[in-house]
Amino acid sequence: MIQWICHPEDHKGNHLVPVFRRRFELHQKVQKVVLRLSAHGVYEAQVNGRSVTENRFMPGLTSYYYRIQMQEYDVTDLLREGGNELCVTVGDGWWRWNNNFGYTLALWGELRLLYADGSVETLSTDESWDVGLGPVVRTDLQKGEVYDARIEPHGWQKAVLCAEHIEGELIENQSVPVREKERFPGKPMRDADGKLVIDFGQNLAGYVHMTLHNTKRGQVIRLKHGEGLDKEGKFSTANCDGRRADFQEITYICKGAEVEEYTPHFAVFGFRYALVEGIEPDSADFEAVAVYSDMENTGNFRCSSPLVNKLVENARWSQKGNFLDVPVDCPTRERNAWTGDAMIYCRTAAYFMDVRHFFKKWLVDQSIEQYASGKVGITFPSTSSVHNPEELKAVQKTNPAMALAGPTGEGNIGEDSVGWGDSAVWIPYQMYLMYGDRVFLEEHYDTAKKWVEFSLRCMKEQNPLYADKPWYANGDGDLIYDTRFHYGEWNEPLPPAPEVVELFAKGGTAADFVTHMAKYGKPEVATAYTKRSCDNLSHIARILGRTEDAEHYAALSEKIKAAYDRYLIDDDGTIQPGHQAAYIRALALDMISEKKKPLVVAQLKHELEKAGYHLNTGFLSTVYLLPTLCDNGLVDEAFRILEQTEAPGWLHPITLGATTMLESWNGMDVFRDSFNHYSFGAVCQFLFEYVAGIRPTFDAPGFREFTLQPTIGGSLTWAEASYKTRYGIIHSRWERIEKGFVYTCTVPEGTIAHLSLPDGMKKTLAAGKYRMEGKLCE
Numbered sequence: 001m002i003q004w005i006c007h008p009e010d011h012k013g014n015h016l017v018p019v020f021r022r023r024f025e026l027h028q029k030v031q032k033v034v035l036r037l038s039a040h041g042v043y044e045a046q047v048n049g050r051s052v053t054e055n056r057f058m059p060g061l062t063s064y065y066y067r068i069q070m071q072e073y074d075v076t077d078l079l080r081e082g083g084n085e086l087c088v089t090v091g092d093g094w095w096r097w098n099n100n101f102g103y104t105l106a107l108w109g110e111l112r113l114l115y116a117d118g119s120v121e122t123l124s125t126d127e128s129w130d131v132g133l134g135p136v137v138r139t140d141l142q143k144g145e146v147y148d149a150r151i152e153p154h155g156w157q158k159a160v161l162c163a164e165h166i167e168g169e170l171i172e173n174q175s176v177p178v179r180e181k182e183r184f185p186g187k188p189m190r191d192a193d194g195k196l197v198i199d200f201g202q203n204l205a206g207y208v209h210m211t212l213h214n215t216k217r218g219q220v221i222r223l224k225h226g227e228g229l230d231k232e233g234k235f236s237t238a239n240c241d242g243r244r245a246d247f248q249e250i251t252y253i254c255k256g257a258e259v260e261e262y263t264p265h266f267a268v269f270g271f272r273y274a275l276v277e278g279i280e281p282d283s284a285d286f287e288a289v290a291v292y293s294d295m296e297n298t299g300n301f302r303c304s305s306p307l308v309n310k311l312v313e314n315a316r317w318s319q320k321g322n323f324l325d326v327p328v329d330c331p332t333r334e335r336n337a338w339t340g341d342a343m344i345y346c347r348t349a350a351y352f353m354d355v356r357h358f359f360k361k362w363l364v365d366q367s368i369e370q371y372a373s374g375k376v377g378i379t380f381p382s383t384s385s386v387h388n389p390e391e392l393k394a395v396q397k398t399n400p401a402m403a404l405a406g407p408t409g410e411g412n413i414g415e416d417s418v419g420w421g422d423s424a425v426w427i428p429y430q431m432y433l434m435y436g437d438r439v440f441l442e443e444h445y446d447t448a449k450k451w452v453e454f455s456l457r458c459m460k461e462q463n464p465l466y467a468d469k470p471w472y473a474n475g476d477g478d479l480i481y482d483t484r485f486h487y488g489e490w491n492e493p494l495p496p497a498p499e500v501v502e503l504f505a506k507g508g509t510a511a512d513f514v515t516h517m518a519k520y521g522k523p524e525v526a527t528a529y530t531k532r533s534c535d536n537l538s539h540i541a542r543i544l545g546r547t548e549d550a551e552h553y554a555a556l557s558e559k560i561k562a563a564y565d566r567y568l569i570d571d572d573g574t575i576q577p578g579h580q581a582a583y584i585r586a587l588a589l590d591m592i593s594e595k596k597k598p599l600v601v602a603q604l605k606h607e608l609e610k611a612g613y614h615l616n617t618g619f620l621s622t623v624y625l626l627p628t629l630c631d632n633g634l635v636d637e638a639f640r641i642l643e644q645t646e647a648p649g650w651l652h653p654i655t656l657g658a659t660t661m662l663e664s665w666n667g668m669d670v671f672r673d674s675f676n677h678y679s680f681g682a683v684c685q686f687l688f689e690y691v692a693g694i695r696p697t698f699d700a701p702g703f704r705e706f707t708l709q710p711t712i713g714g715s716l717t718w719a720e721a722s723y724k725t726r727y728g729i730i731h732s733r734w735e736r737i738e739k740g741f742v743y744t745c746t747v748p749e750g751t752i753a754h755l756s757l758p759d760g761m762k763k764t765l766a767a768g769k770y771r772m773e774g775k776l777c778e
């Protein structure tokens, strides 16, 4: 059995960055040499000083307590006759990040030599390997790295077997490789404090490659990475560091040379700017390197509006900036793989890149980590210190809510939340739609069902606060979900509710706020999402031939919808005055009877007018805003909101120079919150599916058949999109001409398109290229 080995002095409180070494002699010719590696931490491996791969941050992030990946490399060409040396450095990575998984870094590996005579020799990690320390003195994914170029690997001693034992199964690699991608040369400038700042022109996730000239031995160079300059023009990380003391920093100690180069090894940052100390700009070149999961580009959208085109680029960059083996909310403050964010965006993600394998690997961890209660992690692989038992005990003392967390617990309070946990249903369902791959549904059906059953159980709980509500009086309490903690719309650009203002005015803490939220519940949000998940689950069950479940959840959905319509929508269509989200949600998730629908649409129209055609949706409903307006006859309004350049709106940050999507609508105006939060980029789904009109259908998923239904609107004079399916590239383009439009499209071989043009023309198209003209009534 291959053993996990570590440095004898690497333990809690003594963070080392071990370099493992195995020297060996080659006495005869080899046919093939294969290296297999895994680590508690992230590794970089070299054979005779040459890297075995260009891939970064291996073995990738999985639920290490259950499964951990190993990678295999053919290193035959790196070997030479006589003495050879394999060196593997292991950095903290996700293993030691927040001490979530463990305290000690370890290596697992094997070098398998197949000799020309057919004999085989294996060198596996064991106590015969050497371990020492190298120039990487300290490293943390988020805090950064300390690198002393004067240090040669030293302090060699024998490795020991790792006592920090976990049962996780070693599995073949399933990750899409993380690689260095685009590079941006930096421009030196002075901030308002006169400090040297390098501007790379693009907000991204990655690191800085430095080339330093004529350095002195021991010269210390520091780089701090941030997303922006504050309101006074000073470099600052205040918007995205969560007030951490050490955050996104590189300390490089020069060896002293005419030229020396450095790229961080085990750290990755969200940044556009770097504050530099210790060197003048004429002695250094800085280049930002974007690092992300290397997926094939699949689609593009362009139109006559440069601002909308920039929006598309920004969304794409936020995807690049957050899809590093798992989809994280932002590459700076939290870096957690939040379910809600991914649920909102996963379909958009597929338009930009081939995300099939990326999500396939990630979703397995959601199912693995599902709690016995049916809850799923709000982030997974969970990075909220629930894996490492010792750490869990410690956090439970300071945060009693964590008592529910941990592998055998029931899930923490945030994990009750609809709109996040529903990812267990929604993401596999959407991946099936985009790729036609049933494995998504088959593998995750039980997880999805257990989550829905959990929500339905919570729905039956009674909330004393609402005891006098008619749903209780009429015996329909089981159909309105008015209990538990839900994040809800989150980040609506509206003033907080009066009771929340009061709570904080009285000195309430974040924990009090959570308790407050749990007390009030969010009936409008929770009931709607649970209904939607019943719909989705029923549909999935139908696809999988589970007829009984299909009927059961469809019937439940009908009942919930009727209760929602009756109790949560007033007779005049009012749901929550002032909140566009309430109307969008009810329309998009199909919560309204035919009778009340026109009234709800009228209320929504009124809300838009009141807001001067500025959106005020938050986290969950924004993705639905424009499609829902179009589906309900409000096409002009949809384009007006899309093209709005004042806050709140998608284009506003672009007028301020944004190069990625923001977390908060006014984030750049007030220099607050992350500047690289991908979820609002889901507006691009609207651009592909409504403006260009390329839409998938469940009847023939994976674009075997699809709809082409372009929407001409706003000030746009033309728009086009292309999308690469496994059959070929779909292309759809319209251009206004006098009193009408020209429409062209390409339908790939082996597919069928159902065309529906703005002039009412409908046609079924076989594979081919088409051009047609239509009239528009003005």
Ligand code: BGC
Residues within 6 Å of the ligand: 329, 330, 334, 338, 340, 341, 487, 490, 677
């Ligand atoms: C994260 C989000 C996440 C949310 C939960 C935030 O702090 O950045 O993107 O989904 O918490 O509401």
